[in-house]
Amino acid sequence: KQEVTQIPAALSVPEGENLVLNCSFTDSAIYNLQWFRQDPGKGLTSLLLIQSSQREQTSGRLNASLDKSSGRSTLYIAASQPGDSATYLCAVRPGGSQGNLIFGKGTKLSVKP
Amino acid sequence: KAGVTQTPRYLIKTRGQQVTLSCSPISGHRSVSWYQQTPGQGLQFLFEYFSETQRNKGNFPGRFSGRQFSNSRSEMNVSTLELGDSALYLCASGRDRGYQETQYFGPGTRLLVL
Numbered sequence: 001k002q003e004v005t006q007i008p009a010a011l012s013v014p015e016g017e018n019l020v021l022n023c024s025f026t027d028s029a030i031y032n033l034q035w036f037r038q039d040p041g042k043g044l045t046s047l048l049l050i051q052s053s054q055r056e057q058t059s060g061r062l063n064a065s066l067d068k069s070s071g072r073s074t075l076y077i078a079a080s081q082p083g084d085s086a087t088y089l090c091a092v093r094p095g096g097s098q099g100n101l102i103f104g105k106g107t108k109l110s111v112k113p
Numbered sequence: 114k115a116g117v118t119q120t121p122r123y124l125i126k127t128r129g130q131q132v133t134l135s136c137s138p139i140s141g142h143r144s145v146s147w148y149q150q151t152p153g154q155g156l157q158f159l160f161e162y163f164s165e166t167q168r169n170k171g172n173f174p175g176r177f178s179g180r181q182f183s184n185s186r187s188e189m190n191v192s193t194l195e196l197g198d199s200a201l202y203l204c205a206s207g208r209d210r211g212y213q214e215t216q217y218f219g220p221g222t223r224l225l226v227l
Contacts, residue, residue: 034216043117046215091156100146100169101158101216103155
């Protein structure tokens with residue numbers, strides 16, 4: 001059974017710092033991995049999607065990597081800003097016919113001005 | 114292009130009642146998935162519909178049901194509500210069942226059961 005873990009559960013950093021969020025999954029048979037952002041009481045905003053054949057994806061100040069063999073992904077945020085404060089969720093889409101996303105519990109990020 | 118819309122946004126019900134939530138996917142998307150989000154369990158998959166057919170179902174009791182219409186709009190129904198059904202219900206749409214593309218989430222319906 002696929003399980004997704006995110007560490008740490010919460011993180012507080014000063015503005016301007018570069019930071020890394022971690023995601024691990026137990027079964028390497030995945031179609032892809034997706035990082036989302038969720039603001040309090042809101043829906044999910046897709047940040048980056050990495051296919052199983054890819055090693056990384058970049059969008060602006062965000063860079064996500066995927067090491068399928070070790071079951072790990074990282075989300076790197078450069079030069080953090082207070083507006084980056086949110087919960088970041090990692091989700092994998094398992095291989096096979098069961099295509100629903102399996103989510104980690106998220107990392108709650110707070111960037112202090 | 115309009116995003117995924119969900120109605121209503123907020124709902125208060127009492128135990129034993131039933132509720133219907135609606136989701137309109139992005140135009141052209143044929144896949145709709147539903148998730149329940151609670152502080153304790155996080156995001157859990159309810160079911161997925163594609164072209165009016167339920168393709169996958171999560172591990173929820175039969176009180177949770179759904180359907181998809183020919184225009185890809187989807188509804189989910191929860192009968193005999195319990196306190197533990199209080200949650201944020203999110204729906205997500207996608208273009209295909211190839212599972213290669215991004216899923217786009219709506220703002221959610223927050224359900225409170227008293």
